[in-house]
Amino acid sequence: APLNSENLKIDGITNAVWNTETKMLVVEYDAAKITNDDIQKKIAAVGHDTEKYKAPDDVYAKLPACCHYERAK
Numbered sequence: 001a002p003l004n005s006e007n008l009k010i011d012g013i014t015n016a017v018w019n020t021e022t023k024m025l026v027v028e029y030d031a032a033k034i035t036n037d038d039i040q041k042k043i044a045a046v047g048h049d050t051e052k053y054k055a056p057d058d059v060y061a062k063l064p065a066c067c068h069y070e071r072a073k
Contacts, residue, residue: 003016003018003046003048007046008027008042008043010034010039010042011033011034012029012030012032012034013027013028013034014028014029014030015027015028016028025043025048027039037052040052040053041053043055046059047059047060047062047063048060048063048067049071049072054071054072
């Protein structure tokens with residue numbers, strides 16, 4: 001499913017909105033509680049590639065078909 005505040009309930013993240021048109025996730029977070037790097041690692045761990053981290057292929061494969069996207073090599 002698209003990432004949002006419901007499935008990114010992580011201490012320090014205050015809001016997350018997936019824009020279906022731009023295919024961008026906007027995350028508001030408390031930098032005193034979590035880092036951008038940690039957020040990207042957590043997003044990759046649930047199957048979504050980020051600028052820095054690639055999701056494991058087996059986790060990506062388990063995403064619903066509607067959530068598959070063209071992945072960078």
